[in-house]
Amino acid sequence: xxxxxxLCISVGILMGAxxxxxxxxxxxxxxITQIDELKGLVxxxxxxxxSNPVVxxxxxxxxxxxxETTRSGTxxxxxxxxxxxxxxxxKNCNTDSSSNESKEVMLYRKDVPWYLDxxxxxxxVKGTQFAKGFYDTLNKYIFTEPVMEHFERFFxxxxxxxxxxxxxxxxxxxxxxxxxxxxxxxxxxxSPTIGRVYQVFNGRINNFDELxxxxxxxxxxxxxxxxxxxxxxxxxxxxxxxxx
Numbered sequence: 001x002x003x004x005x006x007l008c009i010s011v012g013i014l015m016g017a018x019x020x021x022x023x024x025x026x027x028x029x030x031x032i033t034q035i036d037e038l039k040g041l042v043x044x045x046x047x048x049x050x051s052n053p054v055v056x057x058x059x060x061x062x063x064x065x066x067x068e069t070t071r072s073g074t075x076x077x078x079x080x081x082x083x084x085x086x087x088x089x090x091k092n093c094n095t096d097s098s099s100n101e102s103k104e105v106m107l108y109r110k111d112v113p114w115y116l117d118x119x120x121x122x123x124x125v126k127g128t129q130f131a132k133g134f135y136d137t138l139n140k141y142i143f144t145e146p147v148m149e150h151f152e153r154f155f156x157x158x159x160x161x162x163x164x165x166x167x168x169x170x171x172x173x174x175x176x177x178x179x180x181x182x183x184x185x186x187x188x189x190x191s192p193t194i195g196r197v198y199q200v201f202n203g204r205i206n207n208f209d210e211l212x213x214x215x216x217x218x219x220x221x222x223x224x225x226x227x228x229x230x231x232x233x234x235x236x237x238x239x240x241x242x243x244x
Contacts (some may be wrong), residue, residue: 002240007234008233012093012226019222026216032056032181034206040120041184041192043058057123057194058204059116061176069171073142076112078129081107082139084166102163114172115179124193125180131197136176138170179205 033055035041041057071081086102115124122127128134144167181198 002237005233005237005240008229008236010233012228012230012233014227015222016226019219022222023216026213026219028054031193037120038116038123038192040121041123042121045184045192046218047185052183052185052195054181054198056179056181056205057116058177058179059118059123061114061172061174061178062117062122063112063114063174065112066114066174069114071143071168071169072171074139074141074171077174077217078111078138078170078172080109080170082168082170083107086161086163091104104166116178121192124187124191125182125197126193126195128180128197128200131180131182132199134197134200135170137176137200137202138172139176141169141171142169143169178205179203 031054033044033053035044035057037056038057038059041055044053044055054089061077066077067079068074068075069079082104084104111129113124113126115122178195178196178199181199181201182194185193185195187193188196
């Protein structure tokens, strides 16, 4: 009986934690100001010059200093190459399934200043690579082996070997449509900028109010089940103690 009580109480506490997480997310989403056109961000910052509001903006990726990747030849604003290497070269990492002897490493990264453009305005975006969802927006290209000059900067081929078909190039391409949620501000030149990015989405997201409403409903459901299961667990525990 005590085991069932502990299980109910544990699940109840866990669901309570989910409830609080969803409730915070719903509150954060409800505070987002949706910017339909990028020119509207200028107007918003003029009305609220000191508040640095959290906004959601949409546009396509552009840059005045885009780079072409060495592998895929893609024109992009962010490029990163990774490879999985094996630290026990006496073994064949391509046939040995032990993941403890191999590790994914970053061999190369290049990024340049970039902006979102929707035809009505242009807004620079900073610090996106630490935002939630950023890596989900990157295109991925797989190669049989890494660029050796990148590889040899970190490793000697005698010390490690790379796992075949594990070399990936991740890129944020020019023209990619994105929705960015972050804190709006002005840069040192007075231009509107997203200075701190919280989340990045592929494509256009318009239903933040709906997302907030759904999360709020979920949190209320979790809260009800949390109280119910915790109550059942406490009741079972009380009965067990009294009848012992």
